[in-house]
Amino acid sequence: MPLPAAVGERLAEHPVRGLIEHVEARWSGPLDAPQDWRVQTKVSGLAVGARPFPPRPDGVPVEGVPGIEGATVELQATPSGGTASLAVKDGALEFPGVFAEPRIPVAEFKAATRWRVKDQQIVLDVDQLALRNQDLTGSFKGRWQTLPGQQGAKRFPGFLDLTGAFSRADGARVYRYLPLGIPADARDYVRHAIRKGDARDVAVRIKGDLYKVGDHPPEPGSEFRFAGQVSGVTMAYVPRMLQHEGEAPWPALEGLAGELIFDHNTMQVKNASGRVQGHPGWQFTRVQAGIADLTDTRVLVEAEGRGTLASALGIANASPVGGFIGHALDKATASGDATLRLKLDLPVAHIEKAKVEGRVTLAGNDLRITPDTPQLAQAQGAVAFSDTGFSIEDARARVLGGEARLSGGTPTGKASDGHGRSPVELHVAGTASAEALREMTEWAPLPSVARQISGSTAYEARIGFHSGQPEVLVTSNLLGVALDLPAPLTKPADATWPLRFESGPVAGTEGRTRFRFALADELLVEYEEDREREGGASHVRRGVIGVGAQALPQLALPTSGVMARLQAPRLDVTAWNEALSSMFSGGQPSEASAPSDSAFMPSVWSLRTQELVLNDRTLHDMTAKGTREGRVWRADVQARELAGRLDYTEDASGRASKLVARLSRLSIPAHTEPAGAEHAKAEAQGAPAPSSSAGQIPSLDIVADDFELRGKKLGRLEVNAINHDIASAKQGGRCRHGS
Template identity: 30%
Template sequence: MSALEGALVRWRRLRACYRYANLASHHVLGFTIKLVLLLYFGLALLFLALRYAILPNIDLYKGDIEAAAGRALGNRVTIAHLEAGWQGIHPVLTLGDVRLIDRGGRQVLALPEVTAALSWWSLAAFEPRLHALEVRSPQLDMRRGRDGIISVAGIRLDPDKRDDGRGADWLLRQREIVIRGGRIDWTDELRGRPTLALTDVTLALLNRFGGGHRFALRATPPRALGQPLDVRARFRHRFGARPSDIARWKGELYADLRGADLVAWKQHVDLPFQIASGRGSVRAWLSVDQARVAGFTADLALADVNARLGTTLEPLELARISGRLAAREEMLPGKDEGKPTFGAHGHTISLTDFSVTTRDGQALPPATLEQTWRPARDGRPETGELSARQLDIGALAALAGYLPLPPQQRQMLLDYAPRGRLLDVAAEWEGRYPALRSYRVHGDVAGLAINAQPARAAQPARGDQPAIPARPATPGFQNLSGSIDASQNGGSVTVDSTALVLHMPAWFAEPALPLDRLDLKARWNFDPGKQLLVEVERLAFAQGTLSGSLSGRHSLPLLPGGGAAGPGTADITGTLDGFAINSVGRFLPLGTPEHLAGWLGTALQGGTLRDAHLRLRGDLAGFPFRATGGVNAVLERARGEFHAAGRLENARLEYAPDHRHADGTPLWPVAENINGRIEFDRARMEIRGDTLRTMGVALSNVKAVIPDLGAHEKMMLEIDGNAAAPMQEFLRYVAASPVPEWIGHFLDETRAGGNARLGLRLRMPLAHLPDTKVQGSLQLLGNDISLFPELPQLTAAEGKIEFWERGVALNGVGASFLGGPLGLSGGTQKDGSIAIRLHGILSAEGMRRTAPVPALRRLAQRLSGSTPYTGSVVVREGRRLVTLESNLAGLGMELPVPLNKPEADSLPLRFVLAGEPTVGNVARDEIRLALGEGVAARYLREKTGRAPWTVQRGGIGINVPAPQPDSGMMIHVDMRALNVDGWIAAGKAIAGEGEGSGSDGAGPGFAQYVMPTVIGGRVGELTIGERRLADVILGATHLRDTWQANLHSRHASGYVTWAETGGGQGVGKVTARLASLVIPESSEAEV
């Protein structure tokens, strides 16, 4: 029951409300109908009054109309005559010769004819309102006063004075105003410029309810300024605001000016830059908001422009400008209203199909560019945006010096010096360069180039400048084409470039790296304070015959304050082919130890690396992951891996490139035509030459190893090699190395035949190459060796000659010397000298067969049997000392007395040759010979270059010491009997026919050792010329085949001359001048 009662109560209330609403609506509807009928009949009466009472008598109201128009316009108005009519339902007034007089009494407007159609809204507005106003052939005065206020026909447009501008308000409330065939005179009193007269003016002003205004103007300026001008505008103001308050206007202004002279227009229009010349056409749109320029768009086609866009900038001289230029201001509602603020709150500047050509030929091809900037405010950082399409940034950067850019942007352009084309690129950033807080860049580029940038340390905040974080060095490049999408958190890049040049001065001593082709696809992720991760999906490049590829990833840990916390970890795989080995120095990082970089850059002098592979994995703090072996080997391999290997073709290696001989030749002979492999295994580098040549010698299995690339100052280069070649080639190799210095030039004059084997091992500290250690061995294989030109040749030599950086050693060396066996042993001594011990057997038969000098072979004809001998060869500080000793037991000698000896007898022999160091290409030595106790000889010799030895002076003493003449050859004897005829015959036989016929007896053959120029002595019995003389004291000289002697004996005393026969036949001619002559009875028959 209670629910039903509640429903009834609600129903009664609803019916009551309905009755009350129905009654009220009837009353309102009735009142409205009555009001409408009243207005209708009132308007009808007014219409009838106008049509039949007022308009036919309009002249009676001319004064009232002048007064009403004056009140509306704020100036005095005069009307010469007045007519009335109708245009539809609107009354029309035609006014003739209307003039507007300002408060100063100046005529500011003259209207020959004005047609005004009244609007019925005048009744509601309580002021005259026009449906349309048409003015023909007016003369309008517009001026800017010295106070900066603009007046139009005497109507001041001063937004700061509420009591002014009534005329402007009234005009802007009229529905339509049209001016035809008029003239406008613009006078700028503020700038003191001449009046600008615009003729053939056609103007239309359309005002709509709610504050909308449209404006159109066509006019012809003076011929010097250009072609007719077309200006249009569309503005709005807030509802209820004064229409004449232009500080509250918002809208757009359009202008089209063709064939304009910019310098001439400068007299009448304020330009934001200085201009000296320029002509062309401009079509522009200007957006205005609250008296501020909110945007500007201009289509330009200009020529011969000379403008200075800033007081501190150089003039910009352009042959042509075309394209669209636009600018837009960032507006803040309710702030800086009515004040010009362009750029204060941010702006956007854009170029569309914009091209520029300077007078010196620089051209900016048609490009599209948009740049937006917003200042820092409300705790938010400064921001910027940039987008470009088909933009040649090189040409644009070249013009940057003429443009009014902010200092940080100008510095950025100077630092990076960008060149190339941006095909479709967009960028945005927060912060001010160089302290950018965030950024993003994405788009496509072609032929892009920027300068490399050095690393930058972190800088603290200073004043209003925020702190600048550290920045690593960045590479530069030329002719880069591809796409990029990058931000402060990471990004990706794709490169497909030809004729590319990379610039990496922070990484390499030679920063420019040209590439014929580069194909790259990579991405990276940057987590500030944590890590930088770079992943290369594909990298392929080519330069000439060089090609390579790379893929992998590199993670770099970062410190919270900026900078790297270490080298990071890497996992990289790569290949390389066709690499020119002599260019390795260009690719060495700047952090490479100086001695290693110097050696690699100059030691590897040629050849090509083929089929190279690279594998790098692990924490780079442990690079190159030295292997210590032992139980840690497995852990080391897990910690990291570095391996690179490739094949060498025709490589060239100079072991010590920074060290040379005095004549500039390499310290060690260069290894050439190396074919083998190069391998980096962790810290070990090995170059293995399977085949190579050095100074014509073919080598094999040569290895050049640096065991530890990370040893720095202790880095060692180890070279091992073997060779089998002619012995003489090895001697040439040794002569071109430092070995001669180490062994006292012992082998300088050595010559050899036959093949031999050479093993060589070098240990070269790269930080101090003079401390190089050498171990070498020369295996003799039956070689024929001539140690010195003055010594007979060693034949069929066997054994091993070992040498090192401080000397040489002969081990088990045996040979045949003058047909008999010879053993050699010894080497370098503690004092640095070289001492070689000799022991052998001399045989007459062997001498006859093997003696290299004919005189020795002829001497051997007078010998028989054999005898042992010993000797030594000592070399000390360039001096040679050769000693031979024997008792000659077993050797028979068929020579005149005192050198005749049966085989069984002993006759001690000692031979000493002492050589002095060569000075000025002249060599000197001394020979001493002792035979038994009765014969001694001494020779001083000299030779120049490779000429034969020449005896400068010498002497033979028999039973007396060897004489020492100042020059020539001298024999001094003291004997019981001497057969001169026998010695002459023997000497000629040994020397060879005609060899002893030199004019001075000291020729270069064997005769110079035995044929005297002076003879002196005492002989008990002398046989000469087949005559015997007793108790002879003789002094003889030999000159030009003639002997001259002073003789004193028991048989004769006096002066004797003996002229030898030219052919050596017979005894020749003897001439004597004797003081006494005794002829024995037994010889009388021969006289």
């Protein structure tokens, strides 16, 4: 074709392919400088290669010359203007320096334009522009013109006034159409945050100098806005790529529906609602999110939601919030509904500086912090949390049968545990009733002991969590509570006895826990247990039991085993046996009353009392020291009435099986107590003594070198007897006679 040399060179540098179906050209004057001209042509299969330009010295990309593939063009042009129609079928558009992926495949593209030229000013009217590909469908119209009052290259990239809409868009591909003028971290955030979703009727409005239209703050009078409704969106507002390895993920929102807006250099999600992925019991009814300046990507999220409190706990524990609150709620269970307000401030480039604020409002929920802490019933109040911890605000609940006030959280000024977890302390102050203590089955053997308790009393409790391990402290003066137990643990309701209960991990150990119970100056119980990782089973490592004011001083845990020390002016074994029977078997003798774990029983013990009452007999000035091995109890005893060694064996159910006694002396005096008269009366009537039970008498093997009966010296005593009731039960009803 007779083209000017400059045009030929340009075509060589910028390849063009296609079929010229028709061309008609007229001009007057030289071809390279015509005085007037007119061109009319149609080209099909047109492909014009894009021409990228190098970036600026500061790295900012420069828009290149666009390219096109698979186009059909019909053109009429004169020096003063013209018209053109463009249609692309299964082709592509390419915009180097504009998008990170410059080539945009299109299934269909149509444009109808007309332009006019006056001096150096060009005005292009787009009467129709329609685009459809796998990601979106849209139609637009508008006007582009060179910048008024400018000459040469300063006229470009020009002024655009465009209006239109995307009737359909794939939310997961939004990032692909964000221009390179938006920083890479903002584009990457949108790419990883919006995982799926659909947009409908996205209104598009662009007006202004194309060189400045995306500036922040925007030029006065300029517009750059994409706004439409989205649905079915899955949004990871904190994408995993922003988090450190091993950090708990923030749960994504799914089924999100609302309005998505890009306005100049900002992004907003307004009036949205959605669910929390993996937690179907929770719904966010109002979500506002946005980036105020895409050149400094800082994501702000405000959300309000409601759902089951159990779901809210699941969300907190599975997200970084669990670390913020020291994993205090990892084992918590709850029922009922709650509401949540949440604020997130997420600087994308420095996500470690993220800020979190939240508030959960309780409305009559039942909550249990750990499996072995009491239920907080009908809880009212609020729990506020942040990236630095949490606090309980004006909370009330029914605990242990009475009203209680709750407070606490993450104390300020206390150091973390070295893993970024701050200590947590909860405080409870309320009233506990004996009836409620009987229902605390997870605090065995407290429910059994509570059978001998009546009334109610005030208490204070502190539950701490250090390195995720609970520590419990309960204190009370027990005013208002009566203890129906034998001496020395008999207490009227109007007396004050200080009580202190502690439990928690043993410092400097792994998997070892302790609990300590102290009651006034009369009782001390303390154990250490080793808990296995698998299954959570525990084994007693050591323990100590002290009964009586004189037994407690200098009482400490032994190196191993369980030590017991009993020291009181009077110990009524019969009364204690009846009390224990009432506590652990409801007053009915039963094999179930046997201890479930003999490891809690003492392996070494000592006893000192002025009077030891056993059935209708009393031993005076009694001292004893002994051991236990399995079901065998051994003791060296010394009293006014006897001296020597006793071996006592229990059967598998905990009942008396055999008593072996080797005594240097044994004295059975005449009855002097009222109990003796009652015993004598019973004997005279041929009935057993009131407190005796034939089924409880063990087999006997007794030798006493010096035996005295009611003041008479009878010399050596040997007794060998078998309880026929027990023997027949063990041998299927057959009696075995003994001597």
